[in-house]
Amino acid sequence: MSGSARHDDFVALITAHAGVVRKVAAMYGRRAEDRRDLEQDIVAQLWKAFPAYDAARAFATWAYRIALNVAISAVRSEGWRDGLDALDAAGDVIGDDGGEPERDEALARLRGFIAGLDPLNRALMLLYLEDRSYREIAEILGISETNVATKINRAKHKLRAQLEH
Template sequence: MTTLTSIAAMTTPDARAAFGTLLQQHAGIVFKIAGSYARGAEDRADLAQEIAAQLWHAWPRYDPARSVSTWMYRIALNVAIGHLRQQELRRRHDAVPLDDALHDVADANAADPEQAQHLRLLQGFIARQPPLDRALLLLYLDDRPQREIAEILGISESNVSTKIGRLKQRIRDAF
């Protein structure tokens, strides 16, 4: 349990600087999750800001014995899934469509038009998945070990393995 003393210690300029450095080093996690769970540039920016705020709020309770990226993924995914649930309640949609900005990113990262098309298809497939499956796919495609995926998502390693196998089959069926 975090004490008031440790919370006060975390608000020192050194603690803020350390957190800022950590956030810059791992900004890709925040932007990857925000880009996968929010529509439009403004929504992605808002979600990224909310993730950063929640990371700062959780910073006093971070256990340095654990992986920073695992800790960040877990918080970022929880915030993003909560954001998505709120959006779904408001909009009553089953899927969050990708917008043209994500297609532009796929095009810019692709070596050729065919690869860009494959990336768009994969992004569309990921966007149509339920929140937990979407998170699982993002972590799997980021080459995270199954043990880390299990820890981040709060499910067993065998459940991760089973879900990955099923998602791979759904991808093969879809394409």
């Protein structure tokens, strides 16, 4: 494949799956500038890894795996710790506030819960809230489906316990 064709294929795939990059950056970036930088880092890493992309596999799955690895590495290297100032920017992942006080409060509590998770579990919840299958989550995160099910079950119990208080 020529460099130009490869570039065009990459641009088309990134354009079609831009939501992957935005959602991951929104879940991990603390401020608007952090999110922009993270989006750029993710796209750069996707481009760098693109020659190894196997078109027989789903691009979104491959892109999520790389995007989450970039984001988790950024969180660890930058020392970003518990909580995200920018979690409200992740409204497209968790749902926008609809003007209903009870729903808005529940969404705020869910955002707070997710913000308190470690990077791996935050990624797991992002994918779960996007209705990804356990198999796809396992593939993206590089863990077993059983581990995915266990972590999601634990997170649900922890969230229920927090919501009861």
